[in-house]
Amino acid sequence: MKRALLIPLSLALASLSHGQVSIRDSSINMHIVSMGYSFQLPGGDMADRFGWNSMLEVGYAYKLGANFCLGVQGGFLFGNQLEETGILSALQHENGSILGDDGRFADVRLFERGYHISLLAGKLLPFKKPNPNSGILAMIGPVFLQHKVRIETIGNTIPQLNNEYKKGYDRLTNGMGLHESIGYYHFGNKYLVNYYFGFEFIQAFTKNRRDYNFDTMSRDDGNRVDLLFGVRAGWMLPLYKKAPRKYYFY
Numbered sequence: 001m002k003r004a005l006l007i008p009l010s011l012a013l014a015s016l017s018h019g020q021v022s023i024r025d026s027s028i029n030m031h032i033v034s035m036g037y038s039f040q041l042p043g044g045d046m047a048d049r050f051g052w053n054s055m056l057e058v059g060y061a062y063k064l065g066a067n068f069c070l071g072v073q074g075g076f077l078f079g080n081q082l083e084e085t086g087i088l089s090a091l092q093h094e095n096g097s098i099l100g101d102d103g104r105f106a107d108v109r110l111f112e113r114g115y116h117i118s119l120l121a122g123k124l125l126p127f128k129k130p131n132p133n134s135g136i137l138a139m140i141g142p143v144f145l146q147h148k149v150r151i152e153t154i155g156n157t158i159p160q161l162n163n164e165y166k167k168g169y170d171r172l173t174n175g176m177g178l179h180e181s182i183g184y185y186h187f188g189n190k191y192l193v194n195y196y197f198g199f200e201f202i203q204a205f206t207k208n209r210r211d212y213n214f215d216t217m218s219r220d221d222g223n224r225v226d227l228l229f230g231v232r233a234g235w236m237l238p239l240y241k242k243a244p245r246k247y248y249f250y
Contacts, residue, residue, distance in 0.1 A: 036234020
């Protein structure tokens with residue numbers, strides 16, 4: 001009687017596991033949530049304004065069993081390497097300092113800030129080890145890039161640099177372009193050991209979005225080509241339906 005009951009139970013378990021695949025031996029569909037860091041060098045017109053910068057990135061992608069990938073990625077860009085000088089020259093004294101409304105010299109700091117949002121599509125070229133879901137991934141897609149000069153005043157109030165007047169100095173710039181990346185993507189067989197590293201390249205066709213620059217006393221309406229070259233690395237969390245464990249009956 002026990003054997004008679006175990007036989008149909010075994011057949012039922014086998015039917016439920018039919019079509020299930022393991023990440024160890026099959027290319028599978030999965031959702032991928034990622035976070036990482038990128039070190040970037042500017043090029044084109046952007047190199048005249050900023051030096052190297054950092055970027056913190058988050059992303060989501062969906063990988064098909066045929067190893068095609070679709071995803072969205074966003075990054076927060078920050079740095080303190082400014083190459084464009086004289087932005088606040090109209091407010092500075094001969095020694096380069098700025099006087100606050102309290103009669104003391106103000107501590108004014110300039111930073112680079114920005115972000116990008118990208119839609120990406122690409123193809124994974126798999127390796128045999130550790131599994132056919134790991135390999136070289138190349139992706140490309142449209143990107144929106146924005147950057148500006150962040151102006152911070154420390155401990156002093158400067159009427160010429162209140163929130164509204166800062167817009168006349170911050171060089172707010174944005175536009176559309178292309179984002180390409182290539183790198184190695186590793187998905188571990190034990191689920192949590194997943195990482196990537198590689199290179200990325202952003203080319204954006206941007207314009208200054210402010211109506212007037214106070215320091216130049218003119219409107220900057222020229223077309224720009226802003227480039228970013230980056231080395232990136234990060235961690236990933238893949239979400240997929242695991243294959244059921246094997247059961248043995250005696």
